[in-house]
Amino acid sequence: MDRAGFVRRVLVGDHTSILIPDLSAWRRGGGGLRGLRCLHTHLGPGRGLDTEDLTDLALLRLDAMAAVEVGETGHAGAVHFAALLPPNPDGRQWDVQTYPHPAAVDLPFDAFVRELEGEIRRIQGARDVEGQEERAILVHAGGGPRHEAERSLAELAELARSANVRVVKTVWQRVTRYHPAHLIGRGKLREVLMEGLYLGATLVVFDQDLTPVQANNIARMMDLKVIDRTQLILDIFARRARSREGKIQVELAQLRYLLPRLVGRGTAMSRLMGGIGGRGPGETQLEVDRRRVKQRIAGLERELRALRKGRRERRKHRARRGLPVVSIIGYTNAGKSTLLNRLTGSDVLAEDRLFATLDPTSRRLSSPEGTTVLLADTVGFIRHMPRDLRVAFRATLEELADAALFLHVVDAASPYRAEEIAAVERILDEMGLQDVPRLLVCNKVDLLDPGRINGPCRGAVLVSALEGRGLDELRTRLFAALRAARPAA
Numbered sequence: 173m174d175r176a177g178f179v180r181r182v183l184v185g186d187h188t189s190i191l192i193p194d195l196s197a198w199r200r201g202g203g204g205l206r207g208l209r210c211l212h213t214h215l216g217p218g219r220g221l222d223t224e225d226l227t228d229l230a231l232l233r234l235d236a237m238a239a240v241e242v243g244e245t246g247h248a249g250a251v252h253f254a255a256l257l258p259p260n261p262d263g264r265q266w267d268v269q270t271y272p273h274p275a276a277v278d279l280p281f282d283a284f285v286r287e288l289e290g291e292i293r294r295i296q297g298a299r300d301v302e303g304q305e306e307r308a309i310l311v312h313a314g315g316g317p318r319h320e321a322e323r324s325l326a327e328l329a330e331l332a333r334s335a336n337v338r339v340v341k342t343v344w345q346r347v348t349r350y351h352p353a354h355l356i357g358r359g360k361l362r363e364v365l366m367e368g369l370y371l372g373a374t375l376v377v378f379d380q381d382l383t384p385v386q387a388n389n390i391a392r393m394m395d396l397k398v399i400d401r402t403q404l405i406l407d408i409f410a411r412r413a414r415s416r417e418g419k420i421q422v423e424l425a426q427l428r429y430l431l432p433r434l435v436g437r438g439t440a441m442s443r444l445m446g447g448i449g450g451r452g453p454g455e456t457q458l459e460v461d462r463r464r465v466k467q468r469i470a471g472l473e474r475e476l477r478a479l480r481k482g483r484r485e486r487r488k489h490r491a492r493r494g495l496p497v498v499s500i501i502g503y504t505n506a507g508k509s510t511l512l513n514r515l516t517g518s519d520v521l522a523e524d525r526l527f528a529t530l531d532p533t534s535r536r537l538s539s540p541e542g543t544t545v546l547l548a549d550t551v552g553f554i555r556h557m558p559r560d561l562r563v564a565f566r567a568t569l570e571e572l573a574d575a576a577l578f579l580h581v582v583d584a585a586s587p588y589r590a591e592e593i594a595a596v597e598r599i600l601d602e603m604g605l606q607d608v609p610r611l612l613v614c615n616k617v618d619l620l621d622p623g624r625i626n627g628p629c630r631g632a633v634l635v636s637a638l639e640g641r642g643l644d645e646l647r648t649r650l651f652a653a654l655r656a657a658r659p660a661a
Protein backbone atom coordinates (compact mmCIF):
# COMPACT_ATOMS: atom_id res chain seq x y z
CA MET A 173 0.00 0.00 0.00
CA ASP A 174 1.17 3.50 -0.70
CA ARG A 175 1.09 6.44 1.68
CA ALA A 176 -2.44 7.33 0.64
CA GLY A 177 -3.59 3.85 1.58
CA PHE A 178 -4.13 2.60 -1.96
CA VAL A 179 -3.28 -0.99 -2.70
CA ARG A 180 -0.61 -0.87 -5.39
CA ARG A 181 0.28 -4.54 -5.76
CA VAL A 182 -1.26 -7.81 -4.72
CA LEU A 183 1.26 -10.61 -4.24
CA VAL A 184 0.45 -14.27 -3.89
CA GLY A 185 2.95 -16.58 -2.23
CA ASP A 186 2.82 -20.00 -0.69
CA HIS A 187 2.43 -20.80 2.98
CA THR A 188 6.09 -20.13 3.71
CA SER A 189 7.07 -17.09 1.71
CA ILE A 190 6.25 -14.45 -0.83
CA LEU A 191 8.58 -12.98 -3.40
CA ILE A 192 8.65 -9.19 -3.28
CA PRO A 193 8.92 -7.87 -6.84
CA ASP A 194 10.90 -4.97 -8.20
CA LEU A 195 9.89 -1.84 -6.32
CA SER A 196 12.01 0.59 -8.26
CA ALA A 197 9.01 2.50 -9.58
CA TRP A 198 8.57 3.83 -6.04
CA ARG A 199 11.25 6.38 -5.48
CA ARG A 200 12.46 7.12 -2.05
CA GLY A 201 11.55 10.51 -0.68
CA GLY A 202 13.42 12.98 1.46
CA GLY A 203 13.64 10.83 4.54
CA GLY A 204 14.81 7.86 2.54
CA LEU A 205 11.79 5.64 3.06
CA ARG A 206 10.05 3.91 0.21
CA GLY A 207 6.53 5.25 0.62
CA LEU A 208 5.18 1.72 0.62
CA ARG A 209 4.13 -0.60 3.38
CA CYS A 210 3.75 -4.31 3.04
CA LEU A 211 0.73 -5.98 4.63
CA HIS A 212 0.67 -9.74 4.45
CA THR A 213 -0.84 -12.77 6.11
CA HIS A 214 0.82 -15.37 8.28
CA LEU A 215 -1.04 -18.64 8.23
CA GLY A 216 -1.62 -20.02 11.69
CA PRO A 217 -1.80 -18.34 15.07
CA GLY A 218 1.16 -17.18 17.11
CA ARG A 219 3.38 -16.41 14.14
CA GLY A 220 4.75 -12.94 14.50
CA LEU A 221 7.12 -11.17 12.16
CA ASP A 222 10.14 -13.28 11.38
CA THR A 223 13.69 -12.31 10.49
CA GLU A 224 12.93 -12.40 6.78
CA ASP A 225 10.13 -9.88 7.26
CA LEU A 226 12.31 -7.57 9.30
CA THR A 227 15.18 -7.92 6.87
CA ASP A 228 12.96 -6.90 3.99
CA LEU A 229 11.67 -3.98 6.03
CA ALA A 230 15.21 -2.72 6.45
CA LEU A 231 16.74 -3.64 3.09
CA LEU A 232 13.84 -2.29 1.07
CA ARG A 233 13.33 0.66 3.39
CA LEU A 234 9.63 0.08 3.61
CA ASP A 235 7.45 2.47 5.58
CA ALA A 236 6.21 -0.51 7.56
CA MET A 237 5.89 -4.28 7.51
CA ALA A 238 2.75 -5.80 8.94
CA ALA A 239 1.56 -9.39 9.25
CA VAL A 240 -1.96 -10.50 10.05
CA GLU A 241 -2.37 -13.91 11.63
CA VAL A 242 -4.99 -16.06 9.96
CA GLY A 243 -6.58 -18.88 11.89
CA GLU A 244 -8.09 -22.22 10.79
CA THR A 245 -11.39 -20.58 9.95
CA GLY A 246 -9.80 -17.98 7.71
CA HIS A 247 -10.64 -15.15 10.09
CA ALA A 248 -8.13 -12.47 10.89
CA GLY A 249 -6.33 -12.67 14.21
CA ALA A 250 -3.56 -10.61 15.75
CA VAL A 251 -1.68 -7.96 13.76
CA HIS A 252 2.08 -7.50 14.06
CA PHE A 253 3.33 -4.17 12.88
CA ALA A 254 6.98 -3.14 12.47
CA ALA A 255 8.62 0.11 11.46
CA LEU A 256 12.24 1.24 11.38
CA LEU A 257 13.53 3.24 14.31
CA PRO A 258 15.76 6.27 14.16
CA PRO A 259 19.19 5.59 15.73
CA ASN A 260 18.84 5.13 19.46
CA PRO A 261 21.10 4.40 22.39
CA ASP A 262 19.93 0.78 22.56
CA GLY A 263 20.90 0.18 18.95
CA ARG A 264 17.45 -1.15 18.16
CA GLN A 265 16.73 -1.15 14.45
CA TRP A 266 12.96 -1.47 14.52
CA ASP A 267 9.95 -1.41 16.74
CA VAL A 268 7.28 -4.12 16.65
CA GLN A 269 3.73 -3.53 17.95
CA THR A 270 1.12 -6.23 18.28
CA TYR A 271 -2.61 -5.59 18.15
CA PRO A 272 -5.20 -8.30 18.95
CA HIS A 273 -7.18 -7.71 15.75
CA PRO A 274 -6.99 -5.50 12.61
CA ALA A 275 -9.87 -3.41 13.92
CA ALA A 276 -7.88 -2.68 17.06
CA VAL A 277 -5.06 -0.93 15.18
CA ASP A 278 -5.33 2.66 16.29
CA LEU A 279 -2.17 4.03 14.71
CA PRO A 280 -2.57 7.25 12.68
CA PHE A 281 -0.23 5.97 10.00
CA ASP A 282 0.13 9.25 8.11
CA ALA A 283 1.29 11.21 11.09
CA PHE A 284 3.44 8.33 12.26
CA VAL A 285 5.40 7.93 9.03
CA ARG A 286 5.76 11.70 8.54
CA GLU A 287 7.27 11.96 11.98
CA LEU A 288 9.61 9.03 11.33
CA GLU A 289 10.83 10.54 8.07
CA GLY A 290 11.22 13.92 9.68
CA GLU A 291 13.37 12.33 12.37
CA ILE A 292 15.54 10.52 9.82
CA ARG A 293 15.92 13.72 7.81
CA ARG A 294 17.01 15.59 10.93
CA ILE A 295 19.68 13.00 11.63
CA GLN A 296 20.87 12.99 8.03
CA GLY A 297 20.85 16.79 8.06
CA ALA A 298 23.00 16.87 11.16
CA ARG A 299 25.45 14.79 9.18
CA ASP A 300 25.35 17.16 6.27
CA VAL A 301 23.83 15.04 3.55
CA GLU A 302 24.20 16.90 0.31
CA GLY A 303 22.26 16.34 -2.84
CA GLN A 304 24.88 15.67 -5.47
CA GLU A 305 27.80 13.56 -4.42
CA GLU A 306 27.68 9.83 -3.93
CA ARG A 307 28.03 8.74 -0.33
CA ALA A 308 29.49 5.32 0.14
CA ILE A 309 29.75 2.60 2.72
CA LEU A 310 32.94 0.59 2.19
CA VAL A 311 32.81 -3.08 3.15
CA HIS A 312 35.84 -5.30 3.54
CA ALA A 313 35.20 -8.96 4.22
CA GLY A 314 38.10 -11.24 4.93
CA GLY A 315 39.86 -13.47 7.35
CA GLY A 316 43.29 -11.87 7.21
CA PRO A 317 45.03 -9.98 10.01
CA ARG A 318 43.79 -6.56 11.09
CA HIS A 319 46.63 -4.55 9.53
CA GLU A 320 45.97 -6.19 6.18
CA ALA A 321 42.27 -5.27 6.35
CA GLU A 322 43.11 -1.73 7.43
CA ARG A 323 45.55 -1.22 4.63
CA SER A 324 43.12 -2.57 2.09
CA LEU A 325 40.30 -0.37 3.38
CA ALA A 326 42.58 2.67 3.40
CA GLU A 327 43.40 2.06 -0.23
CA LEU A 328 39.74 1.54 -1.08
CA ALA A 329 38.97 4.87 0.61
CA GLU A 330 41.68 6.52 -1.49
CA LEU A 331 40.15 5.02 -4.60
CA ALA A 332 36.75 6.33 -3.53
CA ARG A 333 38.19 9.78 -2.98
CA SER A 334 39.73 9.70 -6.45
CA ALA A 335 36.28 8.88 -7.83
CA ASN A 336 34.78 11.87 -5.98
CA VAL A 337 32.85 9.57 -3.69
CA ARG A 338 32.45 10.56 -0.05
CA VAL A 339 33.02 7.71 2.38
CA VAL A 340 30.43 7.78 5.17
CA LYS A 341 31.38 4.52 6.79
CA THR A 342 33.81 1.65 6.57
CA VAL A 343 32.89 -1.82 7.72
CA TRP A 344 35.27 -4.68 8.34
CA GLN A 345 33.50 -7.99 8.52
CA ARG A 346 35.58 -10.93 9.67
CA VAL A 347 34.67 -14.00 7.71
CA THR A 348 36.33 -17.36 7.50
CA ARG A 349 34.34 -18.30 4.42
CA TYR A 350 32.63 -16.07 1.90
CA HIS A 351 28.93 -16.56 1.57
CA PRO A 352 28.50 -17.88 -1.98
CA ALA A 353 25.19 -16.07 -2.47
CA HIS A 354 25.95 -12.66 -1.00
CA LEU A 355 29.57 -12.60 0.25
CA ILE A 356 28.62 -11.71 3.84
CA GLY A 357 25.60 -12.86 5.84
CA ARG A 358 22.18 -11.30 5.42
CA GLY A 359 22.17 -10.11 9.00
CA LYS A 360 25.39 -8.17 8.49
CA LEU A 361 24.13 -6.75 5.21
CA ARG A 362 21.03 -5.57 7.00
CA GLU A 363 23.09 -3.82 9.66
CA VAL A 364 25.17 -2.12 6.99
CA LEU A 365 22.05 -0.98 5.21
CA MET A 366 20.36 0.37 8.32
CA GLU A 367 23.37 2.43 9.13
CA GLY A 368 23.49 3.54 5.52
CA LEU A 369 19.97 4.86 5.81
CA TYR A 370 20.85 7.21 8.63
CA LEU A 371 24.09 8.29 7.04
CA GLY A 372 22.35 9.06 3.77
CA ALA A 373 24.44 6.50 1.87
CA THR A 374 23.74 6.03 -1.83
CA LEU A 375 26.32 3.37 -2.64
CA VAL A 376 27.96 0.29 -1.15
CA VAL A 377 31.46 -0.58 -2.32
CA PHE A 378 32.82 -4.05 -1.62
CA ASP A 379 36.57 -4.40 -1.31
CA GLN A 380 36.31 -8.00 -2.48
CA ASP A 381 35.32 -8.57 -6.06
CA LEU A 382 31.77 -9.87 -6.23
CA THR A 383 30.90 -12.83 -8.40
CA PRO A 384 28.10 -12.18 -10.89
CA VAL A 385 25.77 -14.17 -8.64
CA GLN A 386 26.71 -12.21 -5.52
CA ALA A 387 26.46 -8.86 -7.28
CA ASN A 388 23.00 -9.67 -8.54
CA ASN A 389 21.75 -11.03 -5.26
CA ILE A 390 22.97 -8.09 -3.23
CA ALA A 391 21.63 -5.56 -5.72
CA ARG A 392 18.28 -7.28 -5.58
CA MET A 393 18.25 -7.40 -1.80
CA MET A 394 18.81 -3.75 -1.20
CA ASP A 395 18.07 -0.56 -2.93
CA LEU A 396 21.49 1.06 -2.87
CA LYS A 397 23.87 0.92 -5.77
CA VAL A 398 26.30 -1.94 -5.33
CA ILE A 399 29.77 -2.03 -6.85
CA ASP A 400 33.07 -3.74 -6.10
CA ARG A 401 36.67 -2.59 -6.11
CA THR A 402 37.21 -3.43 -9.75
CA GLN A 403 34.20 -1.36 -10.78
CA LEU A 404 35.42 1.52 -8.64
CA ILE A 405 38.77 1.45 -10.42
CA LEU A 406 37.03 1.21 -13.78
CA ASP A 407 34.93 4.21 -12.81
CA ILE A 408 38.03 6.27 -12.02
CA PHE A 409 39.50 5.23 -15.34
CA ALA A 410 36.29 6.27 -17.08
CA ARG A 411 36.59 9.71 -15.51
CA ARG A 412 40.24 10.14 -16.39
CA ALA A 413 40.43 8.79 -19.92
CA ARG A 414 40.93 11.61 -22.39
CA SER A 415 42.05 10.06 -25.65
CA ARG A 416 39.61 8.18 -27.85
CA GLU A 417 41.67 5.03 -27.43
CA GLY A 418 41.70 5.36 -23.65
CA LYS A 419 37.96 5.91 -23.56
CA ILE A 420 37.28 2.87 -25.69
CA GLN A 421 39.60 0.71 -23.61
CA VAL A 422 37.80 1.69 -20.42
CA GLU A 423 34.33 1.23 -21.80
CA LEU A 424 35.28 -2.16 -23.17
CA ALA A 425 36.59 -3.21 -19.79
CA GLN A 426 33.40 -1.98 -18.11
CA LEU A 427 31.16 -3.80 -20.55
CA ARG A 428 33.15 -7.02 -20.35
CA TYR A 429 32.93 -6.87 -16.59
CA LEU A 430 29.20 -6.31 -16.67
CA LEU A 431 28.20 -8.81 -19.31
CA PRO A 432 28.18 -11.91 -17.09
CA ARG A 433 26.36 -9.86 -14.45
CA LEU A 434 23.45 -8.98 -16.66
CA VAL A 435 20.81 -11.55 -15.98
CA GLY A 436 17.28 -10.56 -16.70
CA ARG A 437 16.11 -7.01 -16.60
CA GLY A 438 15.01 -4.62 -13.95
CA THR A 439 16.39 -2.53 -11.18
CA ALA A 440 18.98 -4.89 -9.91
CA MET A 441 20.48 -4.60 -13.34
CA SER A 442 20.14 -0.88 -13.71
CA ARG A 443 21.73 -0.52 -10.31
CA LEU A 444 24.64 -2.62 -11.50
CA MET A 445 24.82 -0.75 -14.78
CA GLY A 446 24.54 2.66 -13.21
CA GLY A 447 28.13 3.08 -12.18
CA ILE A 448 28.85 5.98 -9.91
CA GLY A 449 26.88 9.12 -10.58
CA GLY A 450 25.62 7.68 -13.82
CA ARG A 451 29.07 7.01 -15.19
CA GLY A 452 28.32 3.49 -16.22
CA PRO A 453 29.16 2.36 -19.69
CA GLY A 454 26.98 2.96 -22.67
CA GLU A 455 24.56 5.76 -23.31
CA THR A 456 21.24 4.18 -22.48
CA GLN A 457 21.57 2.70 -19.08
CA LEU A 458 18.13 1.48 -18.27
CA GLU A 459 17.26 -0.66 -21.20
CA VAL A 460 20.50 -2.30 -22.09
CA ASP A 461 20.27 -5.97 -22.57
CA ARG A 462 22.88 -8.56 -23.26
CA ARG A 463 22.41 -8.45 -27.01
CA ARG A 464 22.91 -4.71 -27.16
CA VAL A 465 25.92 -4.92 -24.85
CA LYS A 466 27.49 -7.53 -27.11
CA GLN A 467 26.86 -5.40 -30.18
CA ARG A 468 28.48 -2.44 -28.54
CA ILE A 469 31.50 -4.53 -27.51
CA ALA A 470 31.93 -5.69 -31.08
CA GLY A 471 31.69 -2.12 -32.41
CA LEU A 472 34.21 -0.80 -29.90
CA GLU A 473 36.61 -3.63 -30.67
CA ARG A 474 36.49 -2.73 -34.36
CA GLU A 475 37.24 0.88 -33.63
CA LEU A 476 40.05 -0.08 -31.28
CA ARG A 477 41.66 -2.30 -33.90
CA ALA A 478 41.76 0.62 -36.29
CA LEU A 479 43.31 2.89 -33.67
CA ARG A 480 45.87 0.24 -32.78
CA LYS A 481 47.06 0.07 -36.33
CA GLY A 482 47.88 3.76 -36.17
CA ARG A 483 49.65 3.22 -32.87
CA ARG A 484 51.76 0.42 -34.34
CA GLU A 485 52.76 2.71 -37.20
CA ARG A 486 53.83 5.38 -34.77
CA ARG A 487 55.82 2.85 -32.79
CA LYS A 488 57.66 1.73 -35.89
CA HIS A 489 58.30 5.30 -36.83
CA ARG A 490 59.75 6.01 -33.43
CA ALA A 491 61.89 2.89 -33.51
CA ARG A 492 63.31 4.12 -36.81
CA ARG A 493 64.20 7.44 -35.28
CA GLY A 494 66.13 5.33 -32.81
CA LEU A 495 65.46 7.20 -29.59
CA PRO A 496 65.72 4.82 -26.65
CA VAL A 497 62.66 4.89 -24.43
CA VAL A 498 62.93 5.21 -20.67
CA SER A 499 59.57 4.43 -19.06
CA ILE A 500 58.59 5.83 -15.69
CA ILE A 501 56.61 3.13 -13.96
CA GLY A 502 55.38 2.55 -10.43
CA TYR A 503 52.50 2.37 -8.04
CA THR A 504 49.73 4.87 -8.60
CA ASN A 505 50.27 8.28 -6.95
CA ALA A 506 54.01 7.64 -6.44
CA GLY A 507 54.86 10.88 -8.26
CA LYS A 508 55.66 9.61 -11.76
CA SER A 509 54.11 12.53 -13.62
CA THR A 510 55.63 15.05 -11.24
CA LEU A 511 59.04 13.51 -11.88
CA LEU A 512 58.55 13.63 -15.65
CA ASN A 513 57.62 17.30 -15.35
CA ARG A 514 60.65 18.07 -13.21
CA LEU A 515 63.13 16.27 -15.42
CA THR A 516 61.86 17.67 -18.70
CA GLY A 517 60.37 20.99 -17.68
CA SER A 518 56.93 19.92 -18.85
CA ASP A 519 53.51 20.40 -17.47
CA VAL A 520 51.60 17.12 -17.66
CA LEU A 521 48.82 16.59 -15.16
CA ALA A 522 49.99 15.51 -11.72
CA GLU A 523 47.49 15.30 -8.93
CA ASP A 524 46.99 13.86 -5.50
CA ARG A 525 44.64 11.17 -6.61
CA LEU A 526 44.97 7.61 -7.79
CA PHE A 527 45.22 7.12 -11.53
CA ALA A 528 45.63 10.77 -12.43
CA THR A 529 47.49 9.60 -15.54
CA LEU A 530 45.74 7.37 -18.02
CA ASP A 531 46.90 8.54 -21.37
CA PRO A 532 50.63 8.17 -21.45
CA THR A 533 52.80 11.07 -22.58
CA SER A 534 56.45 11.17 -23.46
CA ARG A 535 59.03 13.95 -23.55
CA ARG A 536 62.61 14.18 -24.70
CA LEU A 537 65.40 14.19 -22.14
CA SER A 538 69.05 14.81 -23.02
CA SER A 539 72.24 14.15 -21.14
CA PRO A 540 75.02 16.76 -20.97
CA GLU A 541 76.96 14.54 -23.39
CA GLY A 542 74.16 14.84 -25.90
CA THR A 543 72.41 11.47 -25.58
CA THR A 544 68.67 11.95 -26.01
CA VAL A 545 66.03 9.58 -24.72
CA LEU A 546 62.28 9.58 -24.79
CA LEU A 547 61.02 9.69 -21.20
CA ALA A 548 57.56 8.12 -21.04
CA ASP A 549 54.98 8.52 -18.28
CA THR A 550 52.64 5.56 -17.75
CA VAL A 551 49.45 4.42 -16.08
CA GLY A 552 50.05 3.66 -12.43
CA PHE A 553 49.94 0.13 -11.10
CA ILE A 554 47.89 -1.10 -8.18
CA ARG A 555 47.75 -4.41 -6.37
CA HIS A 556 45.02 -6.71 -7.64
CA MET A 557 44.93 -4.75 -10.85
CA PRO A 558 41.66 -5.90 -12.38
CA ARG A 559 42.34 -8.44 -15.08
CA ASP A 560 39.84 -6.87 -17.45
CA LEU A 561 41.63 -3.59 -17.12
CA ARG A 562 44.99 -5.11 -17.86
CA VAL A 563 43.59 -6.73 -20.95
CA ALA A 564 42.01 -3.46 -21.98
CA PHE A 565 45.23 -1.55 -21.55
CA ARG A 566 47.34 -4.18 -23.19
CA ALA A 567 48.04 -1.96 -26.16
CA THR A 568 49.18 0.90 -23.97
CA LEU A 569 51.21 -1.37 -21.75
CA GLU A 570 52.70 -3.17 -24.74
CA GLU A 571 54.79 -0.09 -25.31
CA LEU A 572 56.58 -0.90 -22.08
CA ALA A 573 58.22 -3.76 -23.93
CA ASP A 574 60.01 -1.17 -26.08
CA ALA A 575 61.63 0.44 -23.06
CA ALA A 576 65.39 0.27 -22.71
CA LEU A 577 65.08 1.11 -19.02
CA PHE A 578 62.43 1.46 -16.34
CA LEU A 579 62.54 4.14 -13.71
CA HIS A 580 60.58 2.43 -10.96
CA VAL A 581 59.27 5.32 -8.87
CA VAL A 582 58.33 4.56 -5.28
CA ASP A 583 56.52 6.76 -2.79
CA ALA A 584 59.16 6.45 -0.08
CA ALA A 585 56.83 8.08 2.43
CA SER A 586 54.12 5.47 2.01
CA PRO A 587 53.80 3.18 5.00
CA TYR A 588 53.22 0.38 2.52
CA ARG A 589 56.11 1.08 0.19
CA ALA A 590 57.54 -2.44 0.45
CA GLU A 591 54.20 -3.96 -0.56
CA GLU A 592 53.82 -1.41 -3.33
CA ILE A 593 57.23 -2.24 -4.75
CA ALA A 594 56.35 -5.93 -4.60
CA ALA A 595 53.01 -5.34 -6.33
CA VAL A 596 54.72 -3.48 -9.18
CA GLU A 597 57.34 -6.19 -9.56
CA ARG A 598 54.68 -8.86 -9.63
CA ILE A 599 52.80 -7.10 -12.40
CA LEU A 600 56.00 -6.66 -14.42
CA ASP A 601 56.71 -10.37 -14.03
CA GLU A 602 53.21 -11.24 -15.15
CA MET A 603 53.64 -9.07 -18.21
CA GLY A 604 56.92 -10.79 -19.05
CA LEU A 605 58.89 -7.59 -18.46
CA GLN A 606 61.11 -8.86 -15.66
CA ASP A 607 64.25 -8.57 -17.80
CA VAL A 608 64.01 -4.89 -18.66
CA PRO A 609 66.72 -3.12 -16.62
CA ARG A 610 65.32 -1.08 -13.75
CA LEU A 611 66.46 1.82 -11.67
CA LEU A 612 64.69 2.17 -8.33
CA VAL A 613 63.82 5.80 -7.54
CA CYS A 614 62.59 6.61 -4.06
CA ASN A 615 60.54 9.76 -4.34
CA LYS A 616 59.02 12.14 -1.78
CA VAL A 617 62.11 12.02 0.44
CA ASP A 618 61.17 15.54 1.54
CA LEU A 619 58.53 13.83 3.69
CA LEU A 620 61.06 11.55 5.38
CA ASP A 621 63.58 11.97 8.16
CA PRO A 622 67.00 11.14 6.74
CA GLY A 623 67.21 8.42 9.38
CA ARG A 624 64.18 6.64 7.95
CA ILE A 625 65.70 6.13 4.53
CA ASN A 626 66.29 2.44 4.77
CA GLY A 627 64.83 -0.86 3.74
CA PRO A 628 64.01 -0.99 0.08
CA CYS A 629 65.25 2.58 -0.47
CA ARG A 630 68.81 1.90 0.63
CA GLY A 631 70.91 2.10 -2.50
CA ALA A 632 68.07 3.56 -4.56
CA VAL A 633 68.21 7.01 -6.09
CA LEU A 634 66.64 9.36 -3.58
CA VAL A 635 64.70 12.26 -5.00
CA SER A 636 62.01 14.75 -4.25
CA ALA A 637 60.26 15.47 -7.51
CA LEU A 638 58.28 18.16 -5.75
CA GLU A 639 61.31 20.08 -4.45
CA GLY A 640 63.64 19.10 -7.26
CA ARG A 641 66.09 17.33 -4.97
CA GLY A 642 68.37 14.55 -6.21
CA LEU A 643 67.63 15.12 -9.88
CA ASP A 644 71.24 15.56 -11.00
CA GLU A 645 72.16 12.26 -9.46
CA LEU A 646 69.09 10.67 -11.04
CA ARG A 647 70.06 11.96 -14.49
CA THR A 648 73.62 10.70 -14.05
CA ARG A 649 72.51 7.26 -12.93
CA LEU A 650 69.80 7.10 -15.58
CA PHE A 651 72.23 7.63 -18.44
CA ALA A 652 74.82 5.34 -16.83
CA ALA A 653 72.24 2.58 -16.49
CA LEU A 654 71.26 3.13 -20.09
CA ARG A 655 74.87 2.83 -21.27
CA ALA A 656 75.22 -0.35 -19.27
CA ALA A 657 72.01 -1.72 -20.72
CA ARG A 658 72.74 -0.79 -24.34
CA PRO A 659 76.51 -0.96 -24.71
CA ALA A 660 76.17 -0.30 -28.44
CA ALA A 661 74.50 3.08 -27.98
Ligand SMILES: Nc1nc2c(ncn2[C@@H]2O[C@H](COP(=O)(O)OP(=O)(O)OP(=O)(O)O)[C@@H](O)[C@H]2O)c(=O)[nH]1
Pocket residue numbers: 503504505506507508509510511521522523524525526527528529530550551552553615616617618619635636637638639
Ligand atom coordinates in the same frame (compact mmCIF):
# COMPACT_ATOMS: atom_id res chain seq x y z
N1 LIG B 1 55.76 15.68 -0.83
C1 LIG B 1 55.94 15.29 -2.09
N2 LIG B 1 54.86 15.10 -2.87
C2 LIG B 1 55.07 14.69 -4.13
C3 LIG B 1 56.35 14.46 -4.65
N3 LIG B 1 56.24 14.05 -5.93
C4 LIG B 1 54.90 14.03 -6.20
N4 LIG B 1 54.20 14.43 -5.11
C5 LIG B 1 52.74 14.55 -5.00
O1 LIG B 1 52.15 13.26 -5.12
C6 LIG B 1 50.90 13.36 -5.80
C7 LIG B 1 50.88 12.43 -6.99
O2 LIG B 1 51.78 12.88 -7.96
P1 LIG B 1 51.66 12.40 -9.47
O3 LIG B 1 52.89 12.91 -10.16
O4 LIG B 1 50.34 12.75 -10.03
O5 LIG B 1 51.78 10.83 -9.27
P2 LIG B 1 51.67 9.69 -10.39
O6 LIG B 1 52.61 8.62 -9.96
O7 LIG B 1 51.84 10.28 -11.75
O8 LIG B 1 50.18 9.23 -10.12
P3 LIG B 1 49.13 8.50 -11.12
O9 LIG B 1 49.29 9.06 -12.48
O10 LIG B 1 47.84 8.85 -10.47
O11 LIG B 1 49.42 7.03 -11.03
C8 LIG B 1 50.75 14.82 -6.20
O12 LIG B 1 49.92 15.44 -5.25
C9 LIG B 1 52.15 15.35 -6.13
O13 LIG B 1 52.21 16.73 -5.84
C10 LIG B 1 57.48 14.67 -3.79
O14 LIG B 1 58.64 14.53 -4.12
N5 LIG B 1 57.20 15.09 -2.52
Ligand SMILES: [Mg+2]
Pocket residue numbers: 508509510521522528529549550
Ligand atom coordinates in the same frame (compact mmCIF):
# COMPACT_ATOMS: atom_id res chain seq x y z
MG1 LIG C 1 50.62 10.36 -13.28
